[in-house]
Amino acid sequence: MNTLMTFLRITWKSTSGRISLSIFGACLVLAVIGPWIAPYSPSDRLYDDAGKLLRLSPPTWDNLLGTTVLGRDVFSQMLWGARTAMLVGLLTALGTVVIGLNFGLIAGYFGGRIDAILMRITDILLGLPFLPFIIVLLSLTDRNIWTIILAMTFVMWRSTARIVRAEVMSLRQRQFVASARTTGASDVDILYREIAPNVMPLAVTSITFALAWAIITEASIGFLGFGDPNVFSWGSIIYDAYASQMMYRAPWWVVPPGVAIMVLVTSVYFMGRAYEEVINPRLQERM
Amino acid sequence: MSAFWFRRLWQTVLTLLTMLTLMFFMFRMLPGDPMATVISPALYPKAQETLRIQFGLDKPLWEQYFVYLKNLAVFDFGLSFHTGRPVADEISGRLLNTILLVFPSMIAAYGLGALVGAIVGWRRGSKIETVLVFLSTSLQSAPVFWLSMLAILFFSIRLDLFPIGHIVSPGMFPEENWRMYFSADFLHHLALPFMVNTLYQFCFPFLLMRSSILATVGEDYIELAKMKGLTDRRVLYHHAMRNSLLPLATTLPMTLGWAVAGSVVIETVFSWPGLGLLMVEAVGRSDYPVVQAAFLLIAVLTVAGTLIADLLYTLLDPRIVNE
Numbered sequence: 001m002n003t004l005m006t007f008l009r010i011t012w013k014s015t016s017g018r019i020s021l022s023i024f025g026a027c028l029v030l031a032v033i034g035p036w037i038a039p040y041s042p043s044d045r046l047y048d049d050a051g052k053l054l055r056l057s058p059p060t061w062d063n064l065l066g067t068t069v070l071g072r073d074v075f076s077q078m079l080w081g082a083r084t085a086m087l088v089g090l091l092t093a094l095g096t097v098v099i100g101l102n103f104g105l106i107a108g109y110f111g112g113r114i115d116a117i118l119m120r121i122t123d124i125l126l127g128l129p130f131l132p133f134i135i136v137l138l139s140l141t142d143r144n145i146w147t148i149i150l151a152m153t154f155v156m157w158r159s160t161a162r163i164v165r166a167e168v169m170s171l172r173q174r175q176f177v178a179s180a181r182t183t184g185a186s187d188v189d190i191l192y193r194e195i196a197p198n199v200m201p202l203a204v205t206s207i208t209f210a211l212a213w214a215i216i217t218e219a220s221i222g223f224l225g226f227g228d229p230n231v232f233s234w235g236s237i238i239y240d241a242y243a244s245q246m247m248y249r250a251p252w253w254v255v256p257p258g259v260a261i262m263v264l265v266t267s268v269y270f271m272g273r274a275y276e277e278v279i280n281p282r283l284q285e286r287m
Numbered sequence: 288m289s290a291f292w293f294r295r296l297w298q299t300v301l302t303l304l305t306m307l308t309l310m311f312f313m314f315r316m317l318p319g320d321p322m323a324t325v326i327s328p329a330l331y332p333k334a335q336e337t338l339r340i341q342f343g344l345d346k347p348l349w350e351q352y353f354v355y356l357k358n359l360a361v362f363d364f365g366l367s368f369h370t371g372r373p374v375a376d377e378i379s380g381r382l383l384n385t386i387l388l389v390f391p392s393m394i395a396a397y398g399l400g401a402l403v404g405a406i407v408g409w410r411r412g413s414k415i416e417t418v419l420v421f422l423s424t425s426l427q428s429a430p431v432f433w434l435s436m437l438a439i440l441f442f443s444i445r446l447d448l449f450p451i452g453h454i455v456s457p458g459m460f461p462e463e464n465w466r467m468y469f470s471a472d473f474l475h476h477l478a479l480p481f482m483v484n485t486l487y488q489f490c491f492p493f494l495l496m497r498s499s500i501l502a503t504v505g506e507d508y509i510e511l512a513k514m515k516g517l518t519d520r521r522v523l524y525h526h527a528m529r530n531s532l533l534p535l536a537t538t539l540p541m542t543l544g545w546a547v548a549g550s551v552v553i554e555t556v557f558s559w560p561g562l563g564l565l566m567v568e569a570v571g572r573s574d575y576p577v578v579q580a581a582f583l584l585i586a587v588l589t590v591a592g593t594l595i596a597d598l599l600y601t602l603l604d605p606r607i608v609n610e
Binding site: 255266269 | 298299301302303305306310313314421424425427428429430431432433434436437439440444544545547548549551552555556563566567570571578581582585586589590593
């Protein structure tokens with residue numbers, strides 16, 4: 001919680017940080033209230049006054065972003081998709097950082113055999129082709145959103161663990177660790193009370209990367225047709241448009257979800273950078 | 288030195304072996320039953336039993352595992368469930384297609400990124416810098432399949448400049464052979480995915496080179512070069528850029544490996560007959576021997592990338608081996 005407040009305060013200092021935080025915040029709000037303010041149910045087939053199915057209707061006041069080939073409201077689907085993107089992104093980022101942080105802390109602090117084993121595991125995961133692995137996994141299990149989140153988390157903590165470990169290895173030589181030890185602090189105390197707060201900035205930066213990656217990957221999975229069939233996501237909207245072969249006739253169907261992903265992920269990247277510039281004085285000096 | 292290389296090589300072998308094992312057991316332990324596509328549960332129990340013996344599935348799992356390893360050692364990936372042909376035949380041409388799609392565009396992205404990043408970093412604080420950083424980040428943030436679809440929409444359908452997909456025009460080369468790759472038709476098909484992937488991958492090398500150049504600006508040898516009276520350009524291209532290229536050179540093989548893994552998406556949009564598309568199609572047809580083989584080849588490329596990256600690093604910057 002404290003880390004979150006610090007993150008917000010630091011990021012808010014720069015213009016790009018303020019803009020990206022606002023965009024991200026807006027998306028978050030939409031993700032929470034979206035399904036309530038959506039004018040239609042995303043899977044409802046809409047008919048016009050004459051009782052004809054509204055197939056591929058261009059944007060109108062009733063359907064802000066037009067309709068799909070099945071007469072569904074694109075705008076409502078987009079709002080539901082925002083919830084999916086945020087849910088997948090935030091949960092995956094959280095899982096990634098919790099696992100990565102702990103593995104990194106333990107490997108870096110204890111070193112020796114524990115370090116060797118943990119680092120071999122990350123080596124193997126680093127060699128794992130990310131998207132193909134998730135596709136294979138999804139093809140063998142249930143295609144639902146929780147499997148997608150778990151599969152992504154399972155692979156993505158590898159880089160966080162590496163970054164944190166390297167930092168911990170240099171931190172554990174420092175004076176404050178030695179002085180904590182002389183006061184009789186246990187390993188756990190030193191690790192989580194003395195060292196962990198110092199690697200938090202790194203963890204926060206890796207959260208933003210994980211968030212960005214998770215959102216894009218979830219969209220890719222949806223586009224390849226391996227998404228959760230019961231959930232509307234921006235990737236699956238694009239997949240539906242692509243699969244119907246109507247996308248070239250209905251730009252209102254295929255452009256908005258792509259733009260949404262692009263805007264959201266860009267804001268995440270800039271948020272991370274705005275934070276890093278303040279945290280890392282070396283970067284700041286160069287700017 | 289040689290001890291370091293030996294250890295690194297051994298780790299790579301270990302990584303691949305673990306991945307193989309993981310794959311093997313994943314396909315056999317997870318709830319979905321891959322064999323249901325070949326041995327239909329609707330068959331008589333007797334017939335099912337016969338088929339099971341034929342495929343060697345009556346043997347214990349560990350025995351199957353060793354047979355699997357033995358076959359892999361001689362590049363025998365089994366038979367495709369879908370076509371009945373050896374998987375090795377199905378897959379051999381696909382590897383080359385993926386490499387031809389991914390490698391040139393990645394190298395172009397790195398070349399372009401290095402050049403633009405160096406110039407922009409050298410004159411920091413310019414308007415162009417801000418615009419380029421924003422543009423490249425947005426491009427990287429967009430889903431690549433969506434960018435590809437927009438490119439097809441605009442360049443292929445609106446302007447009719449490029450074909451919509453595939454590697455050559457249908458019927459041009461009834462028998463796929465090496466001649467295909469030297470035709471203008473092939474290059475015409477490659478052009479659009481090449482451009483999209485180059486722009487998409489531009490961001491990482493661009494930002495890396497920019498910060499790498501920024502770090503050299505204050506260095507003594509740059510000051511010295513300037514004091515010698517060399518032109519600004521000469522200092523940039525002959526002194527600053529050379530040293531700043533190190534992080535780019537060492538990350539290239541690794542990102543190449545990742546790009547191969549990510550090419551699944553771009554191949555699907557452009558119907559490019561590479562490894563990624565083959566894998567996605569095979570998953571859709573429950574053709575598991577093909578899925579396994581395609582996945583393994585992609586993994587080998589990824590792992591090889593990381594290995595080469597490490598080795599390059601020790602070659603270009605010998606300081607780091609002394610650990």
